[in-house]
Amino acid sequence: MNLWNRVWLLAWLVGWIGLAHAQTVQKTVDIPTRAGVTQRFLLLTPAAPKAAVILMAGGNGGLQIDSNGSMRWGGNNFLVRTRQMFADQGFLVAVVDAPSDRQGGPFLSGFRQTPEHVEDIKSVIAWIRTQSGLPVWLVGTSRGTQSAAFVGIALSGAGGPDGLVLTSSILVDPKGRSVNAMPLSELHIPVLVVHHEQDGCKLCPFQETGTLMEQLTNAPRKELLSIKGGDSFGDPCESRAHHGFNGLDSQVVAQMTEWMLRN
Numbered sequence: 001m002n003l004w005n006r007v008w009l010l011a012w013l014v015g016w017i018g019l020a021h022a023q024t025v026q027k028t029v030d031i032p033t034r035a036g037v038t039q040r041f042l043l044l045t046p047a048a049p050k051a052a053v054i055l056m057a058g059g060n061g062g063l064q065i066d067s068n069g070s071m072r073w074g075g076n077n078f079l080v081r082t083r084q085m086f087a088d089q090g091f092l093v094a095v096v097d098a099p100s101d102r103q104g105g106p107f108l109s110g111f112r113q114t115p116e117h118v119e120d121i122k123s124v125i126a127w128i129r130t131q132s133g134l135p136v137w138l139v140g141t142s143r144g145t146q147s148a149a150f151v152g153i154a155l156s157g158a159g160g161p162d163g164l165v166l167t168s169s170i171l172v173d174p175k176g177r178s179v180n181a182m183p184l185s186e187l188h189i190p191v192l193v194v195h196h197e198q199d200g201c202k203l204c205p206f207q208e209t210g211t212l213m214e215q216l217t218n219a220p221r222k223e224l225l226s227i228k229g230g231d232s233f234g235d236p237c238e239s240r241a242h243h244g245f246n247g248l249d250s251q252v253v254a255q256m257t258e259w260m261l262r263n
């Protein structure tokens with residue numbers, strides 16, 4: 001390929017990416033959940049969505065989303081920073097915050113495995129289905145997997161998600177219940193597990209993913225997507241380490257979305 005063709009191709013790609021972003025509508029949404037409580041999420045709507053994802057960040061989950069869509073915390077979290085990539089792959093995207101009664105510390109810490117949290121996320125699922133008619137997937141990362149798995153198990157009926165994706169799952173937790181300690185056999189939906197083989201977070205040892213997969217006895221479809229490569233810096237449990245798939249965002253999101261659409 002000569003220089004002119006390379007320049008033209010680069011310009012075309014930049015224009016196409018810009019067009020895709022321009023066609024995505026982003027807004028902040030607040031919906032009522034429990035009595036006196038509202039749930040806020042950032043909604044990204046592409047031109048012709050094929051399915052929907054509810055993205056559940058790790059850590060304390062307190063993104064503190066402002067009415068203009070800005071966030072006070074969590075911008076580098078794997079699922080938060082890649083939200084536009086999901087939209088570019090044809091997904092309606094809801095990035096959920098802590099609810100209105102948990103907008104101060106400890107936010108979602110100690111709340112992720114409660115009936116109240118289930119009710120909040122159930123309301124988001126119902127809202128998306130009513131507004132779009134699309135299948136809805138719960139996608140969690142790190143501590144967000146404890147939310148996603150717990151909600152998925154609790155909402156096993158019509159009000160629950162159509163599928164589940166667990167990335168960088170909490171597989172051991174000396175201070176609480178890990179994903180591996182949950183009754184995963186109660187999941188009757190497709191489950192994708194995404195984990196970096198070199199995840200250095202002590203709560204997320206890759207060798208424990210086998211235990212997770214073995215317990216998904218009633219998932220109609222399941223798969224472990226093991227990731228290699230990328231870059232790792234700083235705290236091994238943070239977003240810029242292998243734990244957050246640093247340097248591999250587009251690759252990992254592409255594989256995740258392809259699997260969801262196929263299943």
